[in-house]
Amino acid sequence: MSDKRILLIVGGGISAFKSLELVRGLRKAGIAVRPILTAAGAQFVTPLSLGALCEDKVYSELFSLTDEAEMGHIQLSRQADLVVVVPATADLMARAVHGLANDLATTVLLATDKPVLMAPAMNVRMWDHAATRRNFAQLQADGVQMIGPVEGDMACGEFGLGRMAEPEEILAAILARLAPLARPLTGRRAIVTAGPTAEPIDPVRVLTNRSSGKQGFAIAGALASLGAEVILVAGPVSLATPAGVTRVDVETARDMLAACQAALPADIAVCVAAVSDWRPESVATTKTKKTVQGAPVLSLVENPDILATLSQGPARPRLVIGFAAETDQVETYAQAKLARKGCDWIIANDVSIAGTMGGDDNAVAILRKDGIERWPRTSKTDVARKLAETIALELS
């Protein structure tokens, strides 16, 4: 990493002090760090500490004759391999979304041709505000890589989502970003199922559920970015196919099973889809009409169990992972599912928490035969990245 350079923007949040620990980690990895400190950031860390740890000059002013003579702001924005914002305040994110360039940090973010990684950090209410959520989603859509925020205690005494990811997590994300050639899943084949299934009742009606497919799509993308060949078997959702992923669209549980079996052999299967447990016993060939006799009775039969079939089949992938979306007794039901299905891990998530089903965040627990690992609530993209890294470690 000795040839790599980071342009580090330190924003004005209470967690700015953690940027100093990040700088130490980056320097230890041999990475050069050029710091930009916002005016608000300078209220939290001193230019002296930041400059000393970076072993470089600290840039703060947009209109500085000396700085512009030494290195123009455009040059500053282009010299690094990666631009990192730690912490990314609500204010900085809002200004970046709108392309504002009213200080050195935002001007550089607008002028850079390099990838950008942000670590948002703020009070839980600021994070929950619709404006912040919109800005976060828009920045992600604009290609900014986000790390965190995570759930935890806040400096203001509150608890919730909005706490900055720890410096070592940010460091790991930076190292992964700077070493894209480290693709530990190269040569591995993965099947990922995602979204709901839709079971026809008649030509116009279906039995389905509220799964958005976001978590499964993110996992497919994360596995592909680590080098895996990924076949994404997707139920009816309107999401873009992640880069490098082969997508097979299906409707029913039986179609989903057939598509998974056709995709075998594979090293990894991650069954994220919310597969309908049942389907109507018979499908009407014409639209069922209202009658004076009242509502029709829907008779259901059980669908095939995709996770159990893949786990217990002759061409079992080496690592089979299932998801358990529950609304109560989450870990108890997930434990039972792990024992019953014959898979290796179950990822349990509590879908009774508002904003999980269909939303952008998730809090999961990984249940293995030898224990449980609980991950704090974070974005589905982060869950996917961490899961892909855990899978790569398992297969290494």
Ligand SMILES: Cc1cc2nc3c(=O)[nH]c(=O)nc-3n(C[C@H](O)[C@H](O)[C@H](O)COP(=O)(O)O)c2cc1C
């Ligand atoms: C004590 C204190 C702590 C703050 N902590 C945060 C924070 O953690 N996250 C945040 O988004 N804003 C926080 N703010 C507000 C920002 O400092 C303010 O929005 C500022 O304009 C951000 O500027 P910058 O993004 O250019 O650094 C805090 C303000 C104060 C006074």
